[in-house]
Amino acid sequence: MRHLMSPLDFSVEELDKLLDLANDIEKYPEKYAHACAGKKLATLFYEPSTRTRLSHEAAMLNLGGSVLGFSSADSSSAAKGESVSDTIRTVACYADIVAMRHPKEGAPMVAAAHSSIPIINAGDGGHQHPTQTLTDLLTIRSLKGRLGNLTIGLCGDLKFGRTVHSLIQALVRYDNLNFVLISPEELRLPTYIRHDVLRRNHVPYKEVVRMEEALPELDILYMTRVQKERFFNEEDYVRMKDFYILDKKKMELAGKDMLVLHPLPRVNEISVEVDDDPRAVYFKQAKYGVYVRMALILTLLGIHVD
Amino acid sequence: MRHLMSPLDFSVEELDKLLDLANDIEKYPEKYAHACAGKKLATLFYEPSTRTRLSHEAAMLNLGGSVLGFSSADSSSAAKGESVSDTIRTVACYADIVAMRHPKEGAPMVAAAHSSIPIINAGDGGHQHPTQTLTDLLTIRSLKGRLGNLTIGLCGDLKFGRTVHSLIQALVRYDNLNFVLISPEELRLPTYIRHDVLRRNHVPYKEVVRMEEALPELDILYMTRVQKERFFNEEDYVRMKDFYILDKKKMELAGKDMLVLHPLPRVNEISVEVDDDPRAVYFKQAKYGVYVRMALILTLLGIHVD
Amino acid sequence: MRHLMSPLDFSVEELDKLLDLANDIEKYPEKYAHACAGKKLATLFYEPSTRTRLSHEAAMLNLGGSVLGFSSADSSSAAKGESVSDTIRTVACYADIVAMRHPKEGAPMVAAAHSSIPIINAGDGGHQHPTQTLTDLLTIRSLKGRLGNLTIGLCGDLKFGRTVHSLIQALVRYDNLNFVLISPEELRLPTYIRHDVLRRNHVPYKEVVRMEEALPELDILYMTRVQKERFFNEEDYVRMKDFYILDKKKMELAGKDMLVLHPLPRVNEISVEVDDDPRAVYFKQAKYGVYVRMALILTLLGIHVD
Incomplete structure (x- = not known):
């Protein structure tokens, strides 16, 4: 018997099998x-x-x-x-x-x-929050066809955002990844992840303060919320908050295949005008969240469907 | 695809079909x-x-x-x-x-x-609260056999009671109705419903302050709660509260086919001694509430059962 | 139609049938x-x-x-x-x-x-709390093979513990029982149960203050919690609280077939080191709680399975 405690509980091979199962469930729901x-x-x-x-x-x-x-x-x-x-x-x-x-x-x-x-x-x-990470991985793999060979922008509160930390740890096991870390100075990705996870795995990354700088080169933009309380002072917050709000105008800077993910709930960090953009896949992501949890339940219960 | 937002979302014809379906469900539950x-x-x-x-x-x-x-x-x-x-x-x-x-x-x-x-x-x-109105309509039609040709008393807080407002709006589409509005002056039916709904649809109504005056002529008595806080002063409340409490003695004034409905929960506006009177149908009404919601779910999902 | 209000609602014969049904459910769950x-x-x-x-x-x-x-x-x-x-x-x-x-x-x-x-x-x-009593009875009968011929220790707060009162009332209907009541003076079994239930039914019992005195002779030890607030003074509590905490050392005083039951939740009155002792059956008891409630639902609904 096994549990799911961390997104790293599954090896890359096991994860592949799990995501394959999730895709089969999506395709043939009646079978399950x-x-x-x-x-x-x-x-x-x-x-x-x-x-x-x-x-x-x-x-x-x-x-x-x-x-x-x-x-x-x-x-x-x-x-x-x-x-x-x-x-x-x-x-x-x-x-x-x-x-x-x-x-x-x-x-x-x-x-x-x-x-x-x-x-x-x-x-x-x-x-x-490992089922969120499984959801993110399934979304990326299903819509991009792969988990390697990607330039992935992570935007918002990279300091406290556990979904971002888990996603990075899960992704570094794949080849040819590039990370662009988009955050205010106060909310940078913690050193232990930059050093112990990214550098140790020889995964190239850069850090930028404004989303605009990163958008043109991204395959994936993973958005998270920036809470006002996390800033050191009101001035900084007012000056920078727009850097981390995705709107239609910023989307024009992105490539036509860039996907926008968000673990939800969203507050205002993605303008609702972006919702109709075909690149905005955060509600599809919620659907993948169900498929991957179906696959997970079957896997942990040891139930096989032919 | 359609939603149910207001009790008027369904035309009279659609409503008839919905209530027919609810009656079929009541009769043949296993089929569904x-x-x-x-x-x-x-x-x-x-x-x-x-x-x-x-x-x-x-x-x-x-x-x-x-x-x-x-x-x-x-x-x-x-x-x-x-x-x-x-x-x-x-x-x-x-x-x-x-x-x-x-x-x-x-x-x-x-x-x-x-x-x-x-x-x-x-x-x-x-x-x-449209599913309450559908429930009320199904109850009346099932137990009276019709939604027109009725004298309907509405009793209690007619000012703030949304179930009463919705019920009136749904009923004025049927022929030959008479309303008797039973309430204290402070809690009269709002002008916009008296004028824009009743008068405009040429539906006759009268207003009375005491339930006793109305009971002998009613086919339906629809009871609602009168909350103490709604009165202008304590004196008025003490003087009038009994006018709006239905008890065994008042039931003697009513015809033998008059039905008593109540959206529930009741507090004390219907004395429990009335519960055993065959004309008291408020608990049957709760049962019809399930049938009509079954019919509604099937209808909105577009599921047909032969 | 019948309800379950008190553990005495079922006669001994009816109870036997109910527990038989629960055991059949345990054995053949698919049948049900x-x-x-x-x-x-x-x-x-x-x-x-x-x-x-x-x-x-x-x-x-x-x-x-x-x-x-x-x-x-x-x-x-x-x-x-x-x-x-x-x-x-x-x-x-x-x-x-x-x-x-x-x-x-x-x-x-x-x-x-x-x-x-x-x-x-x-x-x-x-x-x-009659379903707890049914659970206790099923646990004892399933693991001991009988509800009579037992020496049963009841330990802890015997004054306010309703599960203990109900269990005694249900058990006195069986033959050849002995109770050992283990509690501080302040939390003794109420007089009305000692006199009206135990004495009137000629069921022998004795009262002791320390668990150690009782353990060697028990077939069943039924543990309950002793809440600090129930003591008259802090001193008494400090002096006596260990008398009512079951640990590995105390378990050595007990016979090899003595079973430890507890209605759960436990706080600290049974040390976790006891959990692995095969005589500790309080988690099995939770399982029997499901079987007996399955039997109860079937019985009250009048559903028979062949």
Whole structure:
């Protein structure tokens, strides 16, 4: 039995198989419509995350399984002082697989250590969010046809954005990648990722402050939110915030095949006028999020469909 | 593709078809037990409304479909600042049809404008609550055999009660109706409905202050709650509140075929001693609420059962 | 039609049949996988209790039925002032069976009095929690082979612990039982249970203050939590709290066939080092909780599977 704790849990070969399965599901959904009949997914969300919860639930329902769980800690036994490991041992009596979201880093790992059923880490604090990374990888591979030979711009809050960190760690295992890191000075990618992940893997990257400088050369633009509170002072925020808002005018600088991804929810960092641009694929990305979670559930449960 | 935003979205002919379908579902539930197999309803309730949410969920489950969603805004992405239109575009990746409840008037219309799947307005602020109106119409037509040729008493808070406003607008399209508006002066039906809806459609009505005056002539008594806070002063409330409480004694003034409806929940405006009276049909009404929502889901999804 | 309000609702013969059914379900789950197809369970939880709610939901899903409901009072109509009896009459339009949890003692009885569908009392204040008792009985009978001829230690807060009271009342109907009541003076079993239940049924019992004194002779050790707030003074608490914490060392005093049960959630009254001891069956107990609720749902719905 295995769990999904980090986006690096799967080797490149395993990941390829998982994404192949997701593409097969996209193509032939009826083939999988009863694959999990009689199986139950428990969604244990110790903090609310509607999108992540619903995408796991939709995945299980699409496979013919059913769902139970809770959507916030208030309605859980945690309030009575129960440990995560006790909760998971009990829930293992009720369900076949768990998707757990927890505000504390490492909580899903504690759960996995005591669990007799597979656990999916659906986000633990600022630490990991591996199903988002799988979603990003499937989106890129499906729409670009490859995960190597790409120039990838990562834009916004690169300091605290865990989706960006996870995506970089997953991507450096592929060949011929170039990263363009687009962020204000205050929100640069942390040194340990630049040095220990990018340099150590000999992956070329450059850092720029304005999106405009990067757009012409990108195959992928991965957008994230820049929160006002993250700036050192109001002046800097006012001066720079437009650098990180993607609009129609900036899209004119990009190549005709550049794809725009965003983990969602978006606030204002992508202007709604961009939504109709065929290069804007962030809502398609949400769809891929369901396919990849269907593939993940099947894989962790060891269910094969011919 | 179509949505249900207002009770007037359906023409009289379409409405007839919908109610016919609901009656067929009531008669032959097994025929429809798998009609929505593999389909998913998302219940997006930005404010709690247990009754409305559960009746939609029961409808979808009765059709063999499944359900996902949230029951209050706390556990939704709204907290992160996401727009309703972004939420709906994402949820369209997870579900086939949406029932949305929102405290802001017009929110479901915004959702519908951006949605690739049908949206049911399950109540938007004080504005519309069209599935309640469909429920009321099905109840009257099923138990009276007609929607025209009726004298209909509407009792209680006619000023703020949106179910009453919607019901009037839906009913004036039928022939030979008479309305008796029973309310305190402070809570009279708004002028725009009396003039623009009733007079313009040449529908006769009269206004009375006490329920007793109206009861003998009614075919239908539609009860609603009168909240104390709505009165101008304590004195008026004390003096008049009993005028709007239906009890066994008042029921003696009514004809033997008069039906009592109530959108529920009731607080004390109908005494529980009335519950056993065969003319009290407010709990039957809740049952019709499920049938009509089943018919609605099938209709909006374009699913035909032979 | 019948409800489950108290653990004594079933006669000894009926209970035997119910537990037999639960054991058959454990043995042949596939036989029951579609027994409740098309049936709906409503979980009406006016206060959160994740474990109890999920175990009922898992039970219904295992039977091929589906689930709807609410997990806390905030999202229910109770906030609008609706009575429990009105809620239940409405929910009876949406579901086939109800599991109700309520902070007020007797609320499920009020519901049952007005309900046209079976109600399961899933806990009402400090009063009853009959499905926990059924779970305890099934666990003991399945693992010991009998409900009579046992020496049963009940440890912890015997004054306020409703699971202990219910378990005693259910067990005294069997032959040849011995109880050892292990608690601090402040938290002794109430007089009415010692006199009216134990003595009246001629069931021998003794009371001890320290767990060590009781362990060697027990067939069953039923653990419950001792909350600090329940002690009269801090000194007593500090002096005695270790008497009621089960650890590896204390387990050495017990016989090799003694079983340790706990209704869960546990806080610290059983040290985690005991979890791997084969005599620790509290997580197995959670599994039996699902089987017994499956048997209960089938029994109350009058569904027979051959």
